[in-house]
Amino acid sequence: MAGTPEVASAGPLLEMRGITKRFPGVLANDNVDFDVRPGEVHALFGENGAGKSTLMHVLYGIHQPDRGTIALGGRPVRIPSPAAAIAMGIGMVHQHFMLVPTLTVAENVSLGLKSSRGPLKDLSRVAARVEELSESYGLRVHPSAKVWQLSVGERQRVEIIKALYRESRLLVLDEPTAVLTPGEVDELFAALRKMASEGCGLVFISHKIREVLGLSDRVTVLRAGRRVATVQAGEVSGEQLAEMMVGRHINREDLTASAVPGRARLSVKGLVVRGDRGTEAVRGVSLEVRAGEIVGIAGVSGNGQRELEEAIAGLRPPAQGSVLVDGAELAGRPSGAVRRAGLGYVPEERMRHGVVGEFSVAENLMLASSNDPALLRRPGFLRRRAVRARARELVAAFDVRTPSLATPVRNLSGGNIQKLIVARELAAQPKVFLVAQPTRGIDVTAARYIHERLRAEAAKGTAVLIVSEDLDEVMTVSTRVLVMYEGRVIGEADPRHTTREAIGLMMAGVVAAGAEPARGPGRELEAAADAEVV
Amino acid sequence: MVGWAVLPVSALAALAIGAVLILAFGANPITGYRALLNGAFGGSYALASTAQKATPLLLVAAGTCVAVRANVWNIGGEGQIVAGALASTATALALPGLPGWLLVPLVLVVAAAGGALWAGVAGVFKAYFNVNEILSTIMLNLVAVQVMNYLLSGPMVNRSQSFSVTGLIPQTRLLSSRSWLPTLVPGTQLNLGVLVALAVAAAVYVLLWHSGFGFRARAVGLSPEAAAYAGMSVRRTTVNAMLLSGAACGLAGAVLVFGSISHRMVTDGSLTGFTGNDGFNGIVVALFGGLNPAWSVVSAFLFGGLLVGGTAMQGATGVPTDLVTTIEGLVVVFVVSMDFLRTGARLRQEVTERGGDGDLPARARSRSLVLRLARARV
Ligand SMILES: Nc1ncnc2c1ncn2[C@@H]1O[C@H](COP(=O)(O)OP(=O)(O)OP(=O)(O)O)[C@@H](O)[C@H]1O
Ligand SMILES: [Mg+2]
Numbered sequence: 017m018a019g020t021p022e023v024a025s026a027g028p029l030l031e032m033r034g035i036t037k038r039f040p041g042v043l044a045n046d047n048v049d050f051d052v053r054p055g056e057v058h059a060l061f062g063e064n065g066a067g068k069s070t071l072m073h074v075l076y077g078i079h080q081p082d083r084g085t086i087a088l089g090g091r092p093v094r095i096p097s098p099a100a101a102i103a104m105g106i107g108m109v110h111q112h113f114m115l116v117p118t119l120t121v122a123e124n125v126s127l128g129l130k131s132s133r134g135p136l137k138d139l140s141r142v143a144a145r146v147e148e149l150s151e152s153y154g155l156r157v158h159p160s161a162k163v164w165q166l167s168v169g170e171r172q173r174v175e176i177i178k179a180l181y182r183e184s185r186l187l188v189l190d191e192p193t194a195v196l197t198p199g200e201v202d203e204l205f206a207a208l209r210k211m212a213s214e215g216c217g218l219v220f221i222s223h224k225i226r227e228v229l230g231l232s233d234r235v236t237v238l239r240a241g242r243r244v245a246t247v248q249a250g251e252v253s254g255e256q257l258a259e260m261m262v263g264r265h266i267n268r269e270d271l272t273a274s275a276v277p278g279r280a281r282l283s284v285k286g287l288v289v290r291g292d293r294g295t296e297a298v299r300g301v302s303l304e305v306r307a308g309e310i311v312g313i314a315g316v317s318g319n320g321q322r323e324l325e326e327a328i329a330g331l332r333p334p335a336q337g338s339v340l341v342d343g344a345e346l347a348g349r350p351s352g353a354v355r356r357a358g359l360g361y362v363p364e365e366r367m368r369h370g371v372v373g374e375f376s377v378a379e380n381l382m383l384a385s386s387n388d389p390a391l392l393r394r395p396g397f398l399r400r401r402a403v404r405a406r407a408r409e410l411v412a413a414f415d416v417r418t419p420s421l422a423t424p425v426r427n428l429s430g431g432n433i434q435k436l437i438v439a440r441e442l443a444a445q446p447k448v449f450l451v452a453q454p455t456r457g458i459d460v461t462a463a464r465y466i467h468e469r470l471r472a473e474a475a476k477g478t479a480v481l482i483v484s485e486d487l488d489e490v491m492t493v494s495t496r497v498l499v500m501y502e503g504r505v506i507g508e509a510d511p512r513h514t515t516r517e518a519i520g521l522m523m524a525g526v527v528a529a530g531a532e533p534a535r536g537p538g539r540e541l542e543a544a545a546d547a548e549v550v
Numbered sequence: 551m552v553g554w555a556v557l558p559v560s561a562l563a564a565l566a567i568g569a570v571l572i573l574a575f576g577a578n579p580i581t582g583y584r585a586l587l588n589g590a591f592g593g594s595y596a597l598a599s600t601a602q603k604a605t606p607l608l609l610v611a612a613g614t615c616v617a618v619r620a621n622v623w624n625i626g627g628e629g630q631i632v633a634g635a636l637a638s639t640a641t642a643l644a645l646p647g648l649p650g651w652l653l654v655p656l657v658l659v660v661a662a663a664g665g666a667l668w669a670g671v672a673g674v675f676k677a678y679f680n681v682n683e684i685l686s687t688i689m690l691n692l693v694a695v696q697v698m699n700y701l702l703s704g705p706m707v708n709r710s711q712s713f714s715v716t717g718l719i720p721q722t723r724l725l726s727s728r729s730w731l732p733t734l735v736p737g738t739q740l741n742l743g744v745l746v747a748l749a750v751a752a753a754v755y756v757l758l759w760h761s762g763f764g765f766r767a768r769a770v771g772l773s774p775e776a777a778a779y780a781g782m783s784v785r786r787t788t789v790n791a792m793l794l795s796g797a798a799c800g801l802a803g804a805v806l807v808f809g810s811i812s813h814r815m816v817t818d819g820s821l822t823g824f825t826g827n828d829g830f831n832g833i834v835v836a837l838f839g840g841l842n843p844a845w846s847v848v849s850a851f852l853f854g855g856l857l858v859g860g861t862a863m864q865g866a867t868g869v870p871t872d873l874v875t876t877i878e879g880l881v882v883v884f885v886v887s888m889d890f891l892r893t894g895a896r897l898r899q900e901v902t903e904r905g906g907d908g909d910l911p912a913r914a915r916s917r918s919l920v921l922r923l924a925r926a927r928v
Binding site: 329 | 761782783
């Protein structure tokens with residue numbers, strides 16, 4: 017949908033041939049061919065661990081391929097480091113940003129570049145250019161704002177502006193939309209389309225089929241390190257793409273079969289929680305989750321969800337209010353006590369909070385049970401064999417794909433890390449299961465698997481509370497949806513009898529569900545039905 | 551890949567620069583280093599002296615392993631050695647009549663408690679009031695030395711020594727022979743302290759990698775956020791790591807008193823007069839040993855050899871003592887900067903492989919001992 021025919025017919029901007037990259041125990045890329053033409057958006061699609069990031073890391077000079085060649089604009093090149101890649105006009109937006117939080121936007125953009133004024137800083141010139149770029153691409157951001165003050169979406173804009181500033185010809189975006197709100201995704205896509213129309217080549221990685229088909233011109237599907245197919249986005253359906261990805265037919269995900277809810281297991285009353293900057297982030301939230309229910313909290317991030325989660329999990333003492341798990345008061349109790357009372361918690365930032373990256377798979381699986389008598393010998397010594405046995409069991413039960421139990425968790429792919437965390441938390445048989453962003457950055461099959469687990473858990477009588485920015489997810493999994501806005505729960509809906517638009521409006525702060533979407537102040541949201549493929 | 555090989559290599563590089571310096575003083579570096587090796591490892595007496603010198607280094611290193619693995623930078627080995635020594639010396643002075651089988655274990659336990667207490671102060675300050683432990687432990691070092699100077703020249707001083715021109719030597723009287731650490735090999739200085747240190751190193755190893763506490767300490771050290779999320783008490787772990795670390799350093803204090811030739815506590819009024827800088831050298835030993843107590847045994851022995859052999863080298867070549875100290879310092883600087891480079895390489899690797907997390911400079915700071923020390927000094 018982007019590039020004009022004449023541009024697209026020009027020789028490829030990038031040509032990767034026969035790329036092979038092996039890590040201990042895994043063949044991450046196996047003889048992969050990949051090319052990008054000027055003016056096109058080329059999507060990479062595949063399961064967690066299929067090798068998408070690895071291929072792009074080879075392109076960006078982070079990894080050296082074991083075999084294969086790279087050519088830029090027809091010229092064979094060797095890319096020894098990211099610095100070299102940048103010099104060759106390649107830009108990359110990682111899922112985790114590489115910005116210095118204490119510097120301003122303009123300072124971050126100019127970091128590592130030669131100043132036009134020799135040894136002196138030329139920040140005013142940089143700022144002017146940043147302003148210009150942000151204007152013409154619709155990437156709103158203030159050049160003199162400090163990065164730590166910015167939202168995740170704004171930080172990502174800075175990363176893209178950085179690439180634009182360096183006049184990158186080829187921009188790689190590794191799961192850029194995983195952290196964005198629907199409105200921000202629209203803005204991002206507009207900017208990317210403009211870049212493509214100017215002849216830039218874009219590589220786009222996403223697990224959301226809707227986005228892949230909507231944005232890209234071609235799609236390359238990877239499976240277990242191999243290239244399965246490269247297709248025109250206009251010529252495949254979502255189902256076909258998903259089938260190519262997993263290599264077999266998959267069925268449509270069932271909508272929630274709601275169990276009859278039992279007694280209230282989690283009740284939160286009048287909770288007030290302060291955020292990091294001292295202001296009230298949660299301003300009087302009351303909610304109840306009954307046994308067998310899956311309650312979804314929808315909302316644009318930054319409306320108090322994180323503080324609410326942390327207060328429930330005992331990681332942030334609330335200023336007021338109470339949190340009851342099966343009738344036991346837990347407000348203000350430390351996280352260890354909250355866990356013992358029966359709370360399982362999957363945090364939003366899995367690499368930062370959910371696992372210790374340097375620890376092995378087995379160690380991470382026992383992270384919350386270092387006091388468990390089943391794993392200890394008399395004076396507090398670990399029973400290594402029991403630890404390994406339990407880990408082996410969980411890895412098998414939750415299909416965590418890892419070369420071994422001793423592999424450091426940071427070498428697993430995102431989806432497998434998430435499965436590991438869910439496995440660990442469910443192994444403790446929680447009474448209340450709190451899950452933030454259950455499937456962010458996770459491929460379709462793994463996401464579905466996690467959804468099934470959540471349903472199974474609810475069916476066993478656990479109270480499940482999920483917090484997610486992904487409206488599709490909230491609508492498919494929950495039996496009841498609450499919408500959070502500016503620290504309050506401003507609405508409740510039954511997902512079977514509510515439209516995506518109505519909830520989208522509530523997320524934008526419009527309480528009257530059912531109002532006409534076009535008139536609301538919120539951004540227009542795409543209809544659910546058209547692209548909900550799997 | 552940057553492996554552990556860099557450590558021995560960096561030590562050798564430091565020795566090579568040392569050779570140039572020895573040449574500059576008109577001496578033959580080969581003669582010098584041969585004398586060093588001979589003095590350190592040639593024959594049973596030399597080996598025993600080296601082991602003797604390595605003992606307090608190993609104890610401090612073992613303590614450093616526990617603390618740093620839990621991300622508590624205990625730079626207070628000096629003060630904790632002094633605290634342990636003072637507490638155990640006072641015990642031995644007060645109870646000279648106890649039988650040896652009781653007195654020796656008692657002074658060891660009291661020394662460990664004294665060191666733990668001194669370190670615990672910094673631990674509590676860090677855990678509950680967020681006071682930088684590097685600053686507080688360094689400050690507590692100074693306090694400990696002043697307390698020691700006061701006690702050894704006042705309340706605990708040996709009054710029956712003959713007056714010299716400069717006044718009383720700050721030292722206690724000869725301690726009851728029942729409190730002495732028994733000699734292992736007759737005719738050498740090798741005493742029970744060596745076994746104590748080896749046992750502590752072994753215990754620390756088991757603790758860190760085979761116990762629930764060690765698991766929590768390492769988790770807290772690698773990711774306090776993930777540890778807190780998993781229900782661990784970061785505060786309690788911090789304090790406990792500091793207590794254990796201080797206990798090991800306190801034991802080093804007892805070894806310096808009850809395993810010494812003089813069998814009394816003696817200083818010279820300077821900051822390192824009693825400890826001989828063991829509280830700082832032990833940290834380097836731990837870093838050289840990769841913060842692993844098993845490798846620290848090897849590294850303590852090598853460092854002990856360097857210190858013992860340095861004296862022999864001086865005797866053989868006639869180079870000034872300062873040169874020997876300089877070479878020792880060079881080894882320290884090389885080893886520590888290699889540690890720094892390795893930290894940087896590991897962080898870079900982490901960031902490139904997995905995207906890392908945004909706040910790279912802060913994490914680099916928190917992992918590099920050099921930068922942490924530099925920050926503490928300003
Ligand atoms: N530095 C590394 N060391 C060892 N194994 C690695 C390393 N980086 C990636 N891998 C492995 O290589 C395989 C491919 O990983 P990669 O990150 O490329 O997957 P991906 O397609 O980007 O997955 P996701 O969608 O989850 O991001 C995985 O099995 C992963 O565990
Ligand atoms: Mg990836």
